[in-house]
Amino acid sequence: MAPGSCGACDGAFGRIAAIENCCYRVPHPSQQEWIAMKRTFVALVAALLGANASACPELDALTKRYGITFSGFLTPISSVSLPKFSKTGRLLHLPIHTPEFVSDGFKHKIVFDTETRKAWILRTRGFFGVREWYGPVEADDAKLENCQAEAEKIVEPIGRS
Numbered sequence: 001m002a003p004g005s006c007g008a009c010d011g012a013f014g015r016i017a018a019i020e021n022c023c024y025r026v027p028h029p030s031q032q033e034w035i036a037m038k039r040t041f042v043a044l045v046a047a048l049l050g051a052n053a054s055a056c057p058e059l060d061a062l063t064k065r066y067g068i069t070f071s072g073f074l075t076p077i078s079s080v081s082l083p084k085f086s087k088t089g090r091l092l093h094l095p096i097h098t099p100e101f102v103s104d105g106f107k108h109k110i111v112f113d114t115e116t117r118k119a120w121i122l123r124t125r126g127f128f129g130v131r132e133w134y135g136p137v138e139a140d141d142a143k144l145e146n147c148q149a150e151a152e153k154i155v156e157p158i159g160r161s
Helices: 031-052 057-066
Strands: 015-019 022-026 091-096 106-113 118-125 130-138 153-155
Antiparallel strands (some): 091 106
């Protein structure tokens, strides 16, 4: 008997597959299954795209303004050997989140000086492992002091504790 010749493979029941000289019907997903698959797909896309977002919109705005990503900067930012922080301002160390699926990308941190209102960017990791400072970048309108909950470290001014 040739594949598909058992009489049931007439194509009237949707997709038909022939295996070992007989046929069976491959069921189509129901409308509820399609909806569930679409919702799952949307949730996965949202999770992947939202992986770089922080809970601080001010930090997100600064990140977008300078195009800071795990692959580098979209806007040229001058590099420096070491940043020049004030002695009277607090320093907020604000990490920029990188997607978890990127293992060899750069990791960036904004170090914001509350006195001068300047932000410095520390770039680490990457394919060859770097530690580079960039900036300062203007953060006058960014209101990064609102991001204290996001800070991985807050350094108090010299002489105060």
